[in-house]
Amino acid sequence: MVHILPISDPDTLAAALEVLRRGEPVAIPTETVYGLAADATDPNAITSIYEAKGRPRFNPLIAHVSDMEMAKAHVVFSPLAERLAEAFWPGPLTLVLSLKESGKIHPLASAGLPTAAVRMPQGFARDLIAAFGQPLAAPSANRSGRVSPTTAQHVADDLGDRIGLILDGGPCRVGVESTILAVDGTHLRLLRPGGIAVELIEAAAGTVVERAPAQTADDKIIAPGMMASHYAPENPVRLNVSQIRPGEVLIRFGGTAIAGEEQAHAIMDLSPSADLREAAANLFDFLKRADAPGATGIAVAPVPTHDLGEAINDRLSRAAAPRD
Missing domain, CATH: 3.40.50.11030 (Threonylcarbamoyl-AMP synthase, C-terminal domain)
Structure with missing residues (x-):
């Protein structure tokens, strides 16, 4: 039976860390939607996310970090990427950046691509990542392809028979997933619109954000949330x-x-x-x-x-x- 613990409880952080350190997933609140979080460096933990969600393994996951030091340990920041992180982190912006050779984000989280999607969330999720000490892969805490959850009860309704712990932080403030940008030198490409409007990003970046499909030449998906059918209710x-x-x-x-x-x-x-x-x-x-x-x-x-x-x-x- 799934346990739901409020993030206001002083013992909740320790309970979540115990589950994460066992390599199991925990549903956590973020400002965007609830995420199903597990160690982004541990292949067994990442597999537990895919299995709980029924998610295809070619669909990459976002690695959530607590600070720039953690992010820079795993991916390469250009000056433009740093400027965007300074403007919008912590917040609902995900950057797709080249992996560092010395980085430890597991290929299962990045779907074997040479890039990784990284984000610094706000609030309790960030505190949890800092206490854990490693990036957390955290796609939305729902069965793959279904409507994303914005309350702990949404998670329980969809995944309550598949996971052991949900952290309740109340309704999500933003309510849609993060905006995802690929940063290539001085070029920005929108892979998924989200919680930060493109107009704000262009103003901060001083450059136009290109819109293009989030797939490589061989049709590999390089960002979450880009499958044609997604966020789908049962009714048409x-x-x-x-x-x-x-x-x-x-x-x-x-x-x-x-x-x-x-x-x-x-x-x-x-x-x-x-x-x-x-x-x-x-x-x-x-x-x-x-x-x-x-x-x-x-x-x-x-x-x-x-x-x-x-x-x-x-x-x-x-x-x-x-x-x-």
Whole structure:
């Protein structure tokens, strides 16, 4: 049976460290979503993440660090990468950088690539990594391809029969995963939109962020969250709707009414005031709640594409993608 411990309990840190040192995964809160964390240098610990999630091993993991010293022990920072880390770390930005030969991030975490994705989270997760003394690989704490968790209960509902410990830090503040950037010299490439808007990154970097598929020439995925079908509820998802079909759950935005909504199974509004930050924080929780018994599907109203709207629309398009 899974144990859920609040991070406010002074004994929780020690309990989590004990599990991590046994090479087992722990579900931890971050500012973005809950992560399933294990030692990024231990192949057995990394395997336990893949097994708990049912995640394909060609899909790399993010290595979470507590400080720049830990990050620089494993990956190579260009001046531009350092500038971005200084501007946005700790926070919801992941940098894909070349691995150091002397680094200890295991190839299972990087999917055998010459690069690794690294991030410095905020809050308790950072304290846990510092106390552990090694990077923690921590993809979202859900079964692979499903909706990411933003509360401890979400994790328990999805993985409670597969893991032993969940740390409860309350609802995640950001609510969508980190923005992922590949940094190659002076060039930036967006691999996944996320919790930091591209406009802010470009302002800090003084250069344009290119948008390109997060795959190599031989179709290897080089960043998490880039599979076509991802973040998927059980019920089918329709996007940018202007008309509701009977029995659908409606997820709308900005308080705007949608034709036929009186026939909806339920109605939710990501942000009645059209605040994209509020919408991002609510997105995954609403998708989970909309996946309700008796509903015929999930209909999502248009959401603006600027700022955090880019990340919201990215997650929605993957939730609505055809499934294997």
